[in-house]
Amino acid sequence: MTIQGIGIGFRYAIAESLLERRPDTVRWVEVHPENYMERGGKYPALLKRCMDTWPIVTHGLTMGFGTTDPHPDSYLHPLRQLLEDLDTPYHTDHMCFPSVGGAHSHDLLPLPFTDESADTVTQRIEECRDRLGLPIGMENVSYYAPAPDPMAEADFIVEVAERADASILLDVNNVYVNSLNHGFDAKVFIDKIPADRVLQLHVAGHLVRPDELIIDTHGEAVCDGVYDLLEYTLEQLGPKPVLLERDNNIPDLDELLGEIDRLTVIYERATGASTC
Numbered sequence: 001m002t003i004q005g006i007g008i009g010f011r012y013a014i015a016e017s018l019l020e021r022r023p024d025t026v027r028w029v030e031v032h033p034e035n036y037m038e039r040g041g042k043y044p045a046l047l048k049r050c051m052d053t054w055p056i057v058t059h060g061l062t063m064g065f066g067t068t069d070p071h072p073d074s075y076l077h078p079l080r081q082l083l084e085d086l087d088t089p090y091h092t093d094h095m096c097f098p099s100v101g102g103a104h105s106h107d108l109l110p111l112p113f114t115d116e117s118a119d120t121v122t123q124r125i126e127e128c129r130d131r132l133g134l135p136i137g138m139e140n141v142s143y144y145a146p147a148p149d150p151m152a153e154a155d156f157i158v159e160v161a162e163r164a165d166a167s168i169l170l171d172v173n174n175v176y177v178n179s180l181n182h183g184f185d186a187k188v189f190i191d192k193i194p195a196d197r198v199l200q201l202h203v204a205g206h207l208v209r210p211d212e213l214i215i216d217t218h219g220e221a222v223c224d225g226v227y228d229l230l231e232y233t234l235e236q237l238g239p240k241p242v243l244l245e246r247d248n249n250i251p252d253l254d255e256l257l258g259e260i261d262r263l264t265v266i267y268e269r270a271t272g273a274s275t276c
């Protein structure tokens with residue numbers, strides 16, 4: 001199965017209109033497994049219709065790779081079953097600290113960019129790859145606590161990718177948000193990421209507060225600065241599948257398809273490749 005061009009997050013709020021209209025510009029969709037694992041009724045039926053229409057990739061919300069605890073069987077068993085049912089070519093989750101002792105923070109807390117932390121993430125990724133039987137991608141997160149050296153995140157991501165032989169889900173909006181909140185050059189950060197490690201890209205909208213702190217809400221339209229950084233990223237990395245994430249304040253499908261159209265133009269202009 002080939003994942004290429006522009007995809008969209010498959011969310012309940014737009015699922016029916018997406019399935020009804022099947023827009024040509026949407027080449028694939030991304031599913032959060034936690035929305036469907038071990039659920040009956042309408043949920044498996046909705047996923048079946050989705051599978052019959054688009055290639056699916058899965059993006060988890062639970063398995064932050066920075067936790068010091070191995071992920072429990074109670075999560076990994078049903079996750080593996082669902083991923084097999086969906087025939088996803090890979091699975092991704094976040095490079096963050098999600099939980100300790102079984103208690104979840106319900107937030108994507110940042111990791112220290114240290115050697116010890118890289119070892120922990122490497123171990124979790126290797127376990128997940130073995131237990132799920134799939135290639136694993138780790139996503140860079142946005143964070144709000146000041147980091148001693150924000151640019152060290154790029155080196156940390158690359159180091160973990162090498163140690164774990166893992167792929168990178170590069171969230172361009174998160175790089176953009178962090179670059180403004182923490183004061184670094186987003187393009188220099190992007191330049192550090194090796195193209196052959198990047199599996200997929202994310203773009204999303206964010207909120208700019210009156211005090212100018214930027215919050216990664218996934219509840220706004222993608223801004224011009226993120227589109228510009230995406231174009232730069234695609235020029236550097238070549239054609240990588242791009243996902244539009246919208247999780248909150250979800251508008252009519254037409255508005256999202258307008259963003260998909262703009263992403264399509266940028267993708268084709270930056271890479272010289274077709275999204276089809």
Ligand SMILES: [Fe+2]
Pocket residue numbers: 139171202245
């Ligand atoms: Fe993301």
